[in-house]
Amino acid sequence: MGRPPCCDKANVKKGPWTPEEDAKLLAYTSTHGTGNWTNVPQRAGLKRCGKSCRLRYTNYLRPNLKHENFTQEEEDLIVTLHAMLGSRWSLIANQLPGRTDNDVKNYWNTKLSKKLRQRGIDPITHRPIADLMHSIGALAIRPPQPAHSPNGGSSSSYLPGPAALPLVHDVAYHAAGILEPPPLPPPQQQQQAVIARVDADAPASPAADHGQQLKWSDFLADDAAAAAAASEAQQVLGQYHHEAGGSGVLAAGSSSAGGGRGCGDGGGGDDGAAAFIDAILDCDKETGVDQLIAELLADPAYYAGSSSSSSEMGWGC
DNA sequence: AAGGCGGTCAACCGCCGGGAT
DNA sequence: CATCCCGGCGGTTGACCGCCT
Numbered sequence: 470m471g472r473p474p475c476c477d478k479a480n481v482k483k484g485p486w487t488p489e490e491d492a493k494l495l496a497y498t499s500t501h502g503t504g505n506w507t508n509v510p511q512r513a514g515l516k517r518c519g520k521s522c523r524l525r526y527t528n529y530l531r532p533n534l535k536h537e538n539f540t541q542e543e544e545d546l547i548v549t550l551h552a553m554l555g556s557r558w559s560l561i562a563n564q565l566p567g568r569t570d571n572d573v574k575n576y577w578n579t580k581l582s583k584k585l586r587q588r589g590i591d592p593i594t595h596r597p598i599a600d601l602m603h604s605i606g607a608l609a610i611r612p613p614q615p616a617h618s619p620n621g622g623s624s625s626s627y628l629p630g631p632a633a634l635p636l637v638h639d640v641a642y643h644a645a646g647i648l649e650p651p652p653l654p655p656p657q658q659q660q661q662a663v664i665a666r667v668d669a670d671a672p673a674s675p676a677a678d679h680g681q682q683l684k685w686s687d688f689l690a691d692d693a694a695a696a697a698a699a700s701e702a703q704q705v706l707g708q709y710h711h712e713a714g715g716s717g718v719l720a721a722g723s724s725s726a727g728g729g730r731g732c733g734d735g736g737g738g739d740d741g742a743a744a745f746i747d748a749i750l751d752c753d754k755e756t757g758v759d760q761l762i763a764e765l766l767a768d769p770a771y772y773a774g775s776s777s778s779s780s781e782m783g784w785g786c
Numbered sequence: 787a788a789g790g791c792g793g794t795c796a797a798c799c800g801c802c803g804g805g806a807t
Numbered sequence: 808c809a810t811c812c813c814g815g816c817g818g819t820t821g822a823c824c825g826c827c828t
Binding site: 483484485486518520521524525528529571572575576578579580 | 793796799
């Protein structure tokens with residue numbers, strides 16, 4: 470059962486905001502601050518839904534918002550973070566001062582995803598499209614994967630974390646091996662977090678030459694840049710996980726549609742995946758690379774100068 | 787000049803997690 | 808412990824605009 474409407478839709482104005490409405494909302498927030506949005510329309514004299522007021526404020530009226538075009542550095546950062554986090558627009562926007570999640574989302578959907586596609590990169594997986602086709606062919610002969618979702622509602626929403634970590638390598642466009650989303654490991658193997666390679670013929674990646682299996686830790690240990698980037702994603706996710714209080718925030722794949730968010734009531738698949746994440750985080754702590762993250766995030770040159778930069782890909786303007 | 791078309795982006799919708807009661 | 812309510816999130820929609828034919 471969904472929630473009832475937050476306001477009486479019959480008496481609520483919809484559509485574009487007028488300057489007068491903006492002025493009222495700004496006047497109210499400047500004197501009373503934000504919060505308790507459900508009461509804001511009444512107190513500010515607006516015939517709007519509280520949600521609409523909040524959205525208008527956070528996406529347009531809020532102080533310190535940037536309204537100019539995205540810079541090359543911001544583009545690079547969005548692509549990098551999207552490769553690591555998927556469509557966690559609020560998380561990505563948090564790394565871009567003055568930008569809102571709506572800004573980032575729109576920019577991605579209208580500009581960046583097309584840029585990537587034009588350059589032969591799948592904007593969802595951040596892998597070369599040609600390699601994707603190859604891996605699709607490999608998947609076609611694999612035995613079917615067990616259903617992850619008990620209600621079948623969001624079977625496409627595998628964890629972005631495990632999927633994204635090797636993609637950090639991919640986003641560096643070093644053509645790491647084609648990796649599939651992590652299979653749900655049996656309990657005795659969860660701590661090992663072993664990922665099977667789909668395509669043994671893929672270009673070299675750490676440990677790629679040494680067998681059909683590799684561990685996340687191999688990536689972390691063998692490539693400092695990838696380790697740092699991966700750890701960065703984990704730290705961001707971990708922080709978000711902490712802030713959000715635990716469950717639910719790690720689910721939903723980068724391309725899941727139709728409200729595939731959250732762990733819901735916690736199917737077995739998500740439990741396994743959560744353990745998988747824990748194993749990665751533990752590994753990260755051991756290597757100590759998480760300390761690098763703050764420095765990397767604080768240094769724009771990391772994004773501009775790393776092999777993952779768009780300049781290397783030539784997709785700058 | 788006008789209609790079609792695609793791109794952009796503000797706004798809406800439905801769902802979720804978490805705090806309050 | 809259960810329920811209600813609020814804020815937040817991501818996906819989607821639709822109005823607007825500029826370009827092209």
